[in-house]
Amino acid sequence: xxxxxxQKKKHIHGTKNAEQDLGKQKKTAxxxxxxxxxxxxxxxxxxxxLIAFFPSLKNGFVSWDDEDYLHKNLQFIGDISANGIxxxxxxxxxxxxIYHPLTILSYAILYHFYELDPYxxxxxNVIFHLLNTLLVFWFIFRISNKNIVISFVAAILFGIxxxxxxxxxxxxxxxxxxxTFFFVFSLIAYxxxxxxxxxxxxxxxxxILFVLSCLSKSMAVTLSVALVLxxxxxxxxxxxxxxxxxxxxxxVSLVFGIIAIHAQSISKAIFMVPEYSFLNKLMMPxxxxxxxxxxxxxxxxxxxIHPYPEPNAIxxxxxxxxxxxxVLAVFTLRSxxxxxxxxxxxxxYFFCILPVVQLIPVGQAVAAERYFYVSSIGxxxxxxxxxxxxxxxxxxxxxxxxxxxIILAIIILALTYRTNQRTKVWENGLxxxxxxxxxxxxxxxxxxxxxxYYYTLKDYPNAISNYKKCIASNPANVKALNNLGNSYxxxxxxxxxxxYYQRLLEVDTNYANVxxxxxxxxxxxxxxxxxxxSYRKAIAIDNNFGMAYYxxxxxxxxxxxxxxxxxxxxxSARLGFGIAQDLLRNRNVSY
Numbered sequence: 171x172x173x174x175x176x177q178k179k180k181h182i183h184g185t186k187n188a189e190q191d192l193g194k195q196k197k198t199a200x201x202x203x204x205x206x207x208x209x210x211x212x213x214x215x216x217x218x219x220l221i222a223f224f225p226s227l228k229n230g231f232v233s234w235d236d237e238d239y240l241h242k243n244l245q246f247i248g249d250i251s252a253n254g255i256x257x258x259x260x261x262x263x264x265x266x267x268i269y270h271p272l273t274i275l276s277y278a279i280l281y282h283f284y285e286l287d288p289y290x291x292x293x294x295n296v297i298f299h300l301l302n303t304l305l306v307f308w309f310i311f312r313i314s315n316k317n318i319v320i321s322f323v324a325a326i327l328f329g330i331x332x333x334x335x336x337x338x339x340x341x342x343x344x345x346x347x348x349x350t351f352f353f354v355f356s357l358i359a360y361x362x363x364x365x366x367x368x369x370x371x372x373x374x375x376x377x378i379l380f381v382l383s384c385l386s387k388s389m390a391v392t393l394s395v396a397l398v399l400x401x402x403x404x405x406x407x408x409x410x411x412x413x414x415x416x417x418x419x420x421x422v423s424l425v426f427g428i429i430a431i432h433a434q435s436i437s438k439a440i441f442m443v444p445e446y447s448f449l450n451k452l453m454m455p456x457x458x459x460x461x462x463x464x465x466x467x468x469x470x471x472x473x474x475i476h477p478y479p480e481p482n483a484i485x486x487x488x489x490x491x492x493x494x495x496x497v498l499a500v501f502t503l504r505s506x507x508x509x510x511x512x513x514x515x516x517x518x519y520f521f522c523i524l525p526v527v528q529l530i531p532v533g534q535a536v537a538a539e540r541y542f543y544v545s546s547i548g549x550x551x552x553x554x555x556x557x558x559x560x561x562x563x564x565x566x567x568x569x570x571x572x573x574x575x576i577i578l579a580i581i582i583l584a585l586t587y588r589t590n591q592r593t594k595v596w597e598n599g600l601x602x603x604x605x606x607x608x609x610x611x612x613x614x615x616x617x618x619x620x621x622x623y624y625y626t627l628k629d630y631p632n633a634i635s636n637y638k639k640c641i642a643s644n645p646a647n648v649k650a651l652n653n654l655g656n657s658y659x660x661x662x663x664x665x666x667x668x669x670y671y672q673r674l675l676e677v678d679t680n681y682a683n684v685x686x687x688x689x690x691x692x693x694x695x696x697x698x699x700x701x702x703x704s705y706r707k708a709i710a711i712d713n714n715f716g717m718a719y720y721x722x723x724x725x726x727x728x729x730x731x732x733x734x735x736x737x738x739x740x741x742s743a744r745l746g747f748g749i750a751q752d753l754l755r756n757r758n759v760s761y
Contacts, residue, residue, distance in 0.1 A: 219329035222589040226339040233599030235342035245746030247278040272385040273345040298347035303329035312361040320554035345387040352383035388430035394419035458527040460491040473609040518548025599623035614644035682711040716747030
């Protein structure tokens with residue numbers, strides 16, 4: 171019997187030999203045509219993506235993290251001197267539970283030139299999204315044997331997909347578009363190195379860009395695994411050098427991974443979900459994994475928070491997701507030798523989304539649309555490969571030809587319109603949280619968001635109404651309880667304010683803000699002893715709480731302790747608390 175020759179890996183978009191069927195006499199002309207198509211593709215990508223996201227340039231701030239990143243974060247973004255930049259990059263400079271100094275530095279630079287004007291911040295995000303879309307085209311072009319069709323389809327869907335609106339239109343998600351820029355750029359640099367290992371400059375460029383990406387957002391740590399997948403797709407033969415060259419990347423991943431866990435622990439953003447059974451806990455990450463695939467295919471029911479289901483009422487979609495996940499896993503593993511593009515795409519998506527699929531619950535959502543920004547590249551690559559396959563091959567003896575382009579055009583128009591409209595949801599806090607309530611009408615976070623919008627406008631009756639709906643849905647929402655008390659304070663109803671502050675302490679005894687608010691009430695009641703205790707308690711919980719130092723200073727000064735009062739004013743001012751800074755300026759005291 172004659173031995174069968176071993177099967178070669180089958181590329182979905184065709185073999186390399188198939189790409190070389192044109193005669194040598196046409197090679198020069200082909201290169202010229204390809205360059206023309208490339209520039210046309212890039213131009214179309216730029217224009218359509220800009221159309222999709224253009225309305226976001228008219229948006230303002232929203233009452234969801236924007237205030238904490240900018241308005242209340244002047245101790246970081248208000249100083250771009252050498253000392254200020256050193257402060258931003260200090261390993262202990264955690265903002266919103268994340269160490270992302272490069273992102274904070276970008277806020278600081280924009281604040282230096284434009285202060286708190288939302289337009290430059292939105293423009294910054296849109297520009298980086300446009301650049302990221304072009305980089306995705308370039309990256310896919312590099313790994314698909316320079317296939318323009320695959321690159322264009324993947325990039326255009328990346329650029330205009332509605333699920334990416336959160337990453338681009340939300341000012342607080344500048345970290346997403348920034349880390350993605352360095353992330354994809356690093357992957358591109360690596361493809362040049364892997365094509366010619368003598369070009370070490372591309373290797374070091376990839377490593378530097380990787381570090382910059384991690385300094386923008388810790389989710390970038392998955393890049394090191396993506397490099398291994400690129401090696402697999404490009405059929406690089408395994409040798410020890412292949413492993414050794416990845417060590418610096420994995421070291422960087424490890425370091426920033428540890429920093430990320432430490433930062434999340436400090437901010438108390440990591441918590442378990444003990445009320446679920448073991449089986450249901452297992453289904454949470456599986457559903458989270460499948461959620462993004464569902465939304466990629468059918469982007470309806472989008473929301474800024476997709477909450478966990480009730481423990482005793484797990485929706486059927488969770489069980490369906492579990493079954494589909496098993497089917498997808500089996501099919502992918504069986505395709506290991508036959509379809510390397512499928513393995514690459516699924517693997518890229520899996521490892522990029524893995525840190526946020528609720529293996530360790532972070533935040534209060536089972537899934538968040540912003541997590542799909544980078545990870546979508548893997549799945550969109552598969553879509554591009556599939557589209558190219560329909561163009562070049564017969565499926566069930568049917569030649570789809572031009573019909574495929576028509577279908578793609580319809581999809582692009584539909585997604586562009588959907589994204590264009592979705593960006594308008596982010597116009598302000600009211601439109602944003604009203605949209606959340608449209609999708610999840612009874613979830614407490616939507617009521618809190620609407621309440622915060624009215625609270626910011628000093629419309630305290632409407633704020634109180636929504637905060638009460640919030641705590642009716644979730645009595646443990648400490649922010650709603652705190653702001654409900656504050657609203658009553660502003661309406662000169664300290665007794666009701668005190669009642670809700672005490673309810674808050676029944677839920678969380680380590681919520682620093684409530685002690686400042688209690689300190690204010692005690693001071694108004696001339697109970698200076700309890701007022702001082704409350705302010706000191708707030709400082710003990712958060713020693714960077716400028717308002718607490720200022721309040722303590724006021725009480726101490728009224729008690730005649732002017733020296734210690736001044737020390738607290740100085741600390742408060744240095745932490746960026748504006749009222750303390752104004753007080754010192756009026757007294758001609760430098761801080």
